Amino acid sequence: MIIGKVLGSVVSTRKNENLVGSKFMIVEPVESMAKENSRIVAVDNIGAGIGEYVLVALGSAARIGCDKETKPIDAAIVGIIDDGESFK
Amino acid sequence: MIIGKVLGSVVSTRKNENLVGSKFMIVEPVESMAKENSRIVAVDNIGAGIGEYVLVALGSAARIGCDKETKPIDAAIVGIIDDGESFK
Amino acid sequence: MIIGKVLGSVVSTRKNENLVGSKFMIVEPVESMAKENSRIVAVDNIGAGIGEYVLVALGSAARIGCDKETKPIDAAIVGIIDDGESFK
Amino acid sequence: MIIGKVLGSVVSTRKNENLVGSKFMIVEPVESMAKENSRIVAVDNIGAGIGEYVLVALGSAARIGCDKETKPIDAAIVGIIDDGESFK
Amino acid sequence: MIIGKVLGSVVSTRKNENLVGSKFMIVEPVESMAKENSRIVAVDNIGAGIGEYVLVALGSAARIGCDKETKPIDAAIVGIIDDGESFK
Numbered sequence: 434m435i436i437g438k439v440l441g442s443v444v445s446t447r448k449n450e451n452l453v454g455s456k457f458m459i460v461e462p463v464e465s466m467a468k469e470n471s472r473i474v475a476v477d478n479i480g481a482g483i484g485e486y487v488l489v490a491l492g493s494a495a496r497i498g499c500d501k502e503t504k505p506i507d508a509a510i511v512g513i514i515d516d517g518e519s520f521k
Numbered sequence: 522m523i524i525g526k527v528l529g530s531v532v533s534t535r536k537n538e539n540l541v542g543s544k545f546m547i548v549e550p551v552e553s554m555a556k557e558n559s560r561i562v563a564v565d566n567i568g569a570g571i572g573e574y575v576l577v578a579l580g581s582a583a584r585i586g587c588d589k590e591t592k593p594i595d596a597a598i599v600g601i602i603d604d605g606e607s608f609k
Numbered sequence: 610m611i612i613g614k615v616l617g618s619v620v621s622t623r624k625n626e627n628l629v630g631s632k633f634m635i636v637e638p639v640e641s642m643a644k645e646n647s648r649i650v651a652v653d654n655i656g657a658g659i660g661e662y663v664l665v666a667l668g669s670a671a672r673i674g675c676d677k678e679t680k681p682i683d684a685a686i687v688g689i690i691d692d693g694e695s696f697k
Numbered sequence: 698m699i700i701g702k703v704l705g706s707v708v709s710t711r712k713n714e715n716l717v718g719s720k721f722m723i724v725e726p727v728e729s730m731a732k733e734n735s736r737i738v739a740v741d742n743i744g745a746g747i748g749e750y751v752l753v754a755l756g757s758a759a760r761i762g763c764d765k766e767t768k769p770i771d772a773a774i775v776g777i778i779d780d781g782e783s784f785k
Numbered sequence: 786m787i788i789g790k791v792l793g794s795v796v797s798t799r800k801n802e803n804l805v806g807s808k809f810m811i812v813e814p815v816e817s818m819a820k821e822n823s824r825i826v827a828v829d830n831i832g833a834g835i836g837e838y839v840l841v842a843l844g845s846a847a848r849i850g851c852d853k854e855t856k857p858i859d860a861a862i863v864g865i866i867d868d869g870e871s872f873k
Contacts, residue, residue, distance in 0.1 A: 434738040434739075434770070434772060435738060443524070443576070444602070444603040444604065447567060447600065448567065448576065448601070449566070449600060452599060452600060457522070457576070464734060465736045466737065466738075468733075470552060470556055471555070473522065473523060474523060474524060475522075478713070488721070490769040490770065491771050492580055492582075494757075494759070494760070494769045494771035495769065497769050498713060498768050498769045499713060499715075503586045505578040505584075505585050505586045505587055506578065506582055507578050508522060511712060511713040512709035512713060512716060514709055515709060520707075531612065531690060531696075532690070532692065533664055533688035533689060533690055533691060534691050535689045536664065536687060537654070537674060537675060537688060539674035540688060545610070556644065558641055558643060559643070560641045560642045562610040562642075562664060580669070581668070581669050581670075583670070590673075591673060592673065592674050593666040594610070594670055595610055595666050595669075596610060619788070619840070619866060621840055622865075623831060623864065623865045624863060624865070625830070625831065625850060627849075627851075628850075628863060645820075646819060647818065647819070647820075649786065650787060650818075668844055671846070672846070679850045680846075680849065681849050681851055681863045682786070682849075683844050684786060698809070698859055729824045730823065731822060731823070732820065732821075743799060743800065743801065752826060754857040756859050757844070758844075758845075758857045761803075761856065761857050762855045773857060775801040776804060777797060779796040779797060779798055780796065
């Protein structure tokens, strides 16, 4: 998993029907965990707010144990970091 | 997932029989989400047009919930971004 | 998927028994789709020739719908591009 | 798998319920195995200590054979390297 | 898959019980197939020797068809290249 900061949300009205109701957030990995230009779109099912530092699961992990086994998702916010600022 | 711009399509007449009928599009990730030279070929099942900004699912996610579980696909357009220009 | 050019083949006499009969090709991704030094070895089940531009599926996609579900393969040539030169 | 050094732990109070009880560690890959800025968060189920060099499984491998098949995990510490210093 | 040279082995006494008996080798991808600093730890089930050029399967492919479906493995040596020197 990586730690990243939630920058904002993304709206997609025309999308795969299995994605209806999913909340898409733009996450920027912290500097120690990624090269430049590596923001991702992650589905949030924790209720993360803009500016919060979150734990993001990538790949098939994004669908496991999140009730999203049937959704075309490859990144999910699975936790909010308690002391996120210390990782930026 | 990443956001990218649809640049054009790709034609492959001789291909795996499970890919017959699939529409292949060239997608260029937006700058904040990828390093240089990282265009990909994604299967479109939303009806995205050239120039549109789209949400692309990568890896096994490209086959899940898209009725493509039996196709050799590792990238799929799963949504069209409402305000795509703001991400370029 | 990515588009690449077939550069040649690879011979491995001593290998996993599930790979017996597989044809291994060296594929170089086109410049717009990869950084430098990113050639891969892909299994060909289309009959691609050296110099041809092909569509390559990566990861688990390389085993799906190719009758290769039980083989340790992470890259497969799944199509030949009609107008490959235009992507180089 | 890659070899990395355990730098510390991460606390996430608000998280996916399937992650309750998981211990998250920050791991920095050794220089020969990664580019700069590629630290990851891995779940530890071996009991690795800070400063130890560990073997990390990535992707779906992080959930297999670790009794974590139902958890949204994409990186796991699966071994402690006997002579870790020799790889730094 | 990628081609790499076997540099040596790794010993991990304290490890996941599903990895007992696995032989871990350090593999350095050949220059045309990887950026700098991208050595990996791969499980060998072919009997590769130090200095040999091998075919490495990555991701879930490392567990398929290798009788390793239940092991937390993401890289495996699946073949020895006949004319490895030509790829270095």
